[in-house]
Amino acid sequence: MPPSFRACRFPGAAAPDQLAAFEKEHSGWGYGISRIDRSEISRREPYLRNPPDFALAVAAEGAVEPVAAARMMLADAEARGAKFIGGAVRGLIRSGEHITGIVTSQGLIEADHVVLASGAGSVPIAASAGITLPIDAPPGLIVHSRPFGKRLNGLVIATELHMRQTAEGRIIAGSDFGGGDPGEDRLATAATLFAKVKANLFGSDALTMDFLTVGYRPTPRDGFPIIGNCGISGLYVAVMHSGVTLAPLIGTLAANEILSGATDASLSPFRFSRFA
Structure with missing residues (x-):
């Protein structure tokens, strides 16, 4: 089975309260959640540019190929x-x-x-x-890079960006885990999203997008x-x-x-x- 990854949920504009609510709710469900500061974020994700003051590390969250x-x-x-x-x-x-x-x-x-x-x-x-x-069934657009050197160790979830790196080295990213409208010009939406990925990672100048996918996420009401x-x-x-x-x-x-x-x-x- 492909490896799972620890997640860092980052606060963004007006997001700290949401992050605190997430921490309280999921801790009550038995999730193993810990708050980590900027130095610990950088230790875990050294290529992450401009890490926030704090994040939540969620040991139980992960990803499957x-x-x-x-x-x-x-x-x-x-x-x-x-x-x-x-x-x-x-x-x-x-x-x-x-x-x-x-x-x-x-x-x-x-x-x-x-x-x-x-x-x-x-x-x-x-x-x-x-x-x-x-x-x-909201659509969700995901961008996939060409295989690249190791840049991410875990699943990173920010306000308008979630990204991880696969076992073969591809960085895949989306803007909203729950799905979002990819717009009339999917290529333009993907290009904007991929630019955001590169802007958030050190040493990514040579990182290039390979393809995009749009999936429809079955979400009960x-x-x-x-x-x-x-x-x-x-x-x-x-x-x-x-x-x-x-x-x-x-x-x-x-x-x-x-x-x-x-x-x-x-x-x-x-x-x-x-x-x-």
């Missing part, structure tokens, strides 16, 4: 006997108050249980069975995951942001609920029924 993680989990599932069928899912097969399978570009597939974990694509699939998932039954038997929904970092845990809990028929109390706050 989504493609590498997905390939690893798929390979492990196949090794355990799972069968993968390539194709697009067109909708759900509903019989009364029960989901009995899915309609795909490769034909109909019958199933005792269908797990709907298709991110933003879950909305139209659920709608095919008359289920309305309260999910927004109240910000929390939707996990479990949606009022129709045979269908289990798992939609959230960030799905890739939560996938191993949610996959385990969901599998246990589906196979045993028992409910996991830890998932109670995340049921679809809260939107009723």
Whole structure:
């Protein structure tokens, strides 16, 4: 599994109060949070230009390389006997108050249980069975540099910039973890963002952008995951942001609920029924 990184959440204009609120809330959830001063920030991130007076270091936060993680989990599932069928899912097969399978570009597939974990694509699939998932999908533009020398040791989250460096040396960055409008000219937006990355790092004159990506982040209306039954038997929904970092845990809990028929109390706050 790709390495996780410690995070430094930096204050910006009018942000110290927000940072204090983040610290109080997440500490109450059991996060390991520590305040670090400018000298400690510079020790941890020596290439960071103009570090703030203080930041929060969050040991529990990190990053996962989504493609590498997905390939690893798929390979492990196949090794355990799972069968993968390539194709697009067109909708759900509903019989009364029960989901009995899915309609795909490769034909109909019958199933005792269908797990709907298709991110933003879950909305139209659920709608095919008359289920309305309260999910927004704000776009998020990310810039990716060409592989470069080591400049970042962790995940750095500032007011209008979050950035990290991958195992292959690419610095990837975005402006808002929750997503934001990339504008009509995505290349111009990406160029402005990448210039901000370079302005915040020493020794980055030769750093160049390789490409940009725009992803649509499946975000339930109240910000929390939707996990479990949606009022129709045979269908289990798992939609959230960030799905890739939560996938191993949610996959385990969901599998246990589906196979045993028992409910996991830890998932109670995340049921679809809260939107009723």
